[in-house]
Amino acid sequence: MKTKLTELLKIKYPIVQGAMAWVSESILASAVSNAGGAGIIATGGRDLSWVENQIDNANSLTSKPFGVNVVLMDENKEEKIDLICSKKVHFVTLGAGNPLPYIEKFKNAGIKVIPVVPNLKLAKRVEDNGVDALIIEGMEAGGHIGKLTTMALMAQVIPEIKIPVITAGGFVDGRGLAAALAMGSSGVQMGTRFYASKECQAHINAKEAIVRAIDTDTEITGYLRGHAVRGIKNKMTEEYLKLEKENVSYEKLHDLIVGTSRKAPIDGDIEWGLVQAGQSLSVIKSIDRCEDIIQNIIKEAEVTINNICSLI
Numbered sequence: 001m002k003t004k005l006t007e008l009l010k011i012k013y014p015i016v017q018g019a020m021a022w023v024s025e026s027i028l029a030s031a032v033s034n035a036g037g038a039g040i041i042a043t044g045g046r047d048l049s050w051v052e053n054q055i056d057n058a059n060s061l062t063s064k065p066f067g068v069n070v071v072l073m074d075e076n077k078e079e080k081i082d083l084i085c086s087k088k089v090h091f092v093t094l095g096a097g098n099p100l101p102y103i104e105k106f107k108n109a110g111i112k113v114i115p116v117v118p119n120l121k122l123a124k125r126v127e128d129n130g131v132d133a134l135i136i137e138g139m140e141a142g143g144h145i146g147k148l149t150t151m152a153l154m155a156q157v158i159p160e161i162k163i164p165v166i167t168a169g170g171f172v173d174g175r176g177l178a179a180a181l182a183m184g185s186s187g188v189q190m191g192t193r194f195y196a197s198k199e200c201q202a203h204i205n206a207k208e209a210i211v212r213a214i215d216t217d218t219e220i221t222g223y224l225r226g227h228a229v230r231g232i233k234n235k236m237t238e239e240y241l242k243l244e245k246e247n248v249s250y251e252k253l254h255d256l257i258v259g260t261s262r263k264a265p266i267d268g269d270i271e272w273g274l275v276q277a278g279q280s281l282s283v284i285k286s287i288d289r290c291e292d293i294i295q296n297i298i299k300e301a302e303v304t305i306n307n308i309c310s311l312i
C-alpha cells in the first residue's frame, strides 16, 4: 500500500503503533516495524537511561524505521529530547503539549517530526513551522485526549493540510483504515490494538482486560480539570467520578490518579491502576502477533476498498 506516509517514513503499510506510556517499548516497536508498520517507543514517565537502552535495543531488533514519542508534560522532556537527538531515530511523535519550541532541534538532528494535534488551529501552526506530518487524535482514543472526535477532526483538518495526516482514535481494523484513507488520511495510528499483542510486554492482566472489555467499558477521568484521560472502567475510575461529583479538593483527586498509568501495565493492578485504552474494544477478541494483526488489517482494508469501488 502506498500513501504519502509510507513514502515519508519508508514503511510498507500506513499503520503506526500508538505510543502508550509504560506500555510501548523496544520489543513491541520493533515487532511492528518488522511487520511493515511504524513502531514507536513511548518515553512518557520513563528515565533517561531507560530511553537510551530502549532505542539501542530497538536498533538491534530491527533495521526498519521506528519512532520515539515524547510526552510534552513530562518533567524531564528537555533532557529526553537532547538524548533522542543524539541517537539514531527515524522520527519522533510529540503529544500532550505545545510542540512548537522543539521542532527545530529535531529537524537539525535529521529526525522527522510528527506532533499530535487536537484541533485545526494547532494543525495549521505546526504545518507552518515545518513539521513532516501530523497526527490528529480523536477523543475515542485511550490515554490523554482532546475534545473532538476522530470524524470531526478528519472532516475539518485534512482538507486544510498539505503534509501527511495520520489519524488516531478508535482504529482497530481494516475497515477503519479504509475509512481513514477515504477521508484523505495518509495512515492510521492504533494503540489499543497493539497493547493486546503477543509482543507487547505489558502485564498480562492489562492485556486480558482489553480482550474482555466491550464498547461501553471505558470512562474519562479528569475531564472537569481539563486533563481528560480515557481508560477501562474500574474501582479507581468509579471512585474518581464519585469524588468529582462531590466536589472534593484537587489534591484528593490527584492522590487517586497519581501513578495509575504505571500500576496497570507494569504491576498488573487493573482495579486501582488504569488500563488506558480507546473505545473500539469489542473488536479485540484475542492477544495476537503484531505480524498477524497488521496482515489482517491490510487484507480487510483491501477487501473494503474493493467493495466500496464496486458500489459505483
Ligand code: TUI
Binding pocket: 021, 044, 045, 071, 073, 094, 095, 096, 097, 098, 099, 116, 117, 118, 122, 137, 142, 143, 144, 145, 146, 261, 276
Ligand atoms: O499524549 C497523548 N496521550 C497520552 S500521553 C500519556 S502519558 C501521561 N503522563 C503523564 C501525564 C499525562 C499523560 C497518556 N496518554 N496523546 C496525544 C495528545 N496530544 N492528545 C492530546 C494532545 C494535545 C493536547 C494539547 C496536543 C497538543 C496540545 O496542545 C496544547 C497547547 O499547549 O497548545
